[in-house]
Amino acid sequence: MAGNLQKYLKDLKIALVSILLALASAVAYGLSDFLGGLFSRSTSAWAVSVLAQLASAVAVAAAASTLTGSPTISQLGWGAASGVGSGLGTYFLYRGLAGGQMNVVAPLSAVGAATVPVVVGFAVGERPTTLSWIGIACALPALWLVSQGGNEAAAEAGRPESGVREGLLAGAGFGLLFVALGQVPRSAGLWPLALGQAVAAVVLVCGAARAKTSLRTLPGRVVAGSLAVGVCAAGATVLYQLAVRGELVSVTAVLASLYPALTVLLAACLLHERMHRVQAVGLALAAGAVILVTLG
Numbered sequence: 114m115a116g117n118l119q120k121y122l123k124d125l126k127i128a129l130v131s132i133l134l135a136l137a138s139a140v141a142y143g144l145s146d147f148l149g150g151l152f153s154r155s156t157s158a159w160a161v162s163v164l165a166q167l168a169s170a171v172a173v174a175a176a177a178s179t180l181t182g183s184p185t186i187s188q189l190g191w192g193a194a195s196g197v198g199s200g201l202g203t204y205f206l207y208r209g210l211a212g213g214q215m216n217v218v219a220p221l222s223a224v225g226a227a228t229v230p231v232v233v234g235f236a237v238g239e240r241p242t243t244l245s246w247i248g249i250a251c252a253l254p255a256l257w258l259v260s261q262g263g264n265e266a267a268a269e270a271g272r273p274e275s276g277v278r279e280g281l282l283a284g285a286g287f288g289l290l291f292v293a294l295g296q297v298p299r300s301a302g303l304w305p306l307a308l309g310q311a312v313a314a315v316v317l318v319c320g321a322a323r324a325k326t327s328l329r330t331l332p333g334r335v336v337a338g339s340l341a342v343g344v345c346a347a348g349a350t351v352l353y354q355l356a357v358r359g360e361l362v363s364v365t366a367v368l369a370s371l372y373p374a375l376t377v378l379l380a381a382c383l384l385h386e387r388m389h390r391v392q393a394v395g396l397a398l399a400a401g402a403v404i405l406v407t408l409g
Contacts (some may be wrong), residue, residue: 233288
């Protein structure tokens with residue numbers, strides 16, 4: 114009896130720690146997205162994304178050096194591939210958050226990030242669960258409702274665009290990130306992710322150079338803020354990786370996927386972004402879609 118009680122208490126402790134880590138990950142993701150978009154409004158999204166990604170790459174590499182793991186060449190290759198999606202997703206996310214409605218861009222990127230891996234899996238022969246199909250079915254009207262409501266809100270706020278296109282492109286990029294990292298087992302540690310973060314930095318530096326974006330003229334507060342955003346995003350990623358090690362993958366994934374809620378809340382409280390009733394329904398559907406696909 115005493116042995117069973119000790120095992121129960123141990124499992125309960127692991128579950129509680131995993132839940133707290135997942136919630137902390139969601140908060141860090143939501144905060145980094147909001148701040149990244151906010152800083153991008155005063156300068157180029159290329160500049161902010163480059164600085165944030167460089168800081169994130171360094172932070173994840175530091176975390177990887179403290180955790181055990183022995184990745185194979187193939188797993189490192191998938192990690193590198195994830196960097197392409199991460200880099201493009203980060204740029205389009207910050208660009209959308211900077212020029213459009215945060216309460217449109219953040220949820221759309223989350224829906225895309227959740228559904229793309231399911232669609233890719235189906236294309237290569239996997240068969241999604243019923244919950245995943247229901248989630249995808251919810252995602253389609255959610256995208257339309259959020260887009261429509263966001264366009265109306267953007268017009269009232271005097272913004273030329275709502276950020277729908279950028280939100281969808283960001284979701285596609287993050288979806289590619291998750292597809293690639295899905296091929297890397299936990300036994301590989303964080304080095305494949307660290308390599309992906311480095312590749313993402315290279316992708317963004319090349320994009321910034323092509324766009325002729327200079328980092329030399331950036332105000333000091335923007336540089337410091339962008340670096341802080343990258344560290345915050347890296348912390349969110351590491352927290353999530355630690356959370357899923359508690360074996361409650363379905364629960365932790367759902368909790369971490371709620372990160373757009375904080376971005377939307379901060380945008381409403383600090384930037385006074387308005388939300389139409391149609392958009393609110395779409396956001397609720399989008400949240401449901403992400404949760405169902407993640408559980409599936």
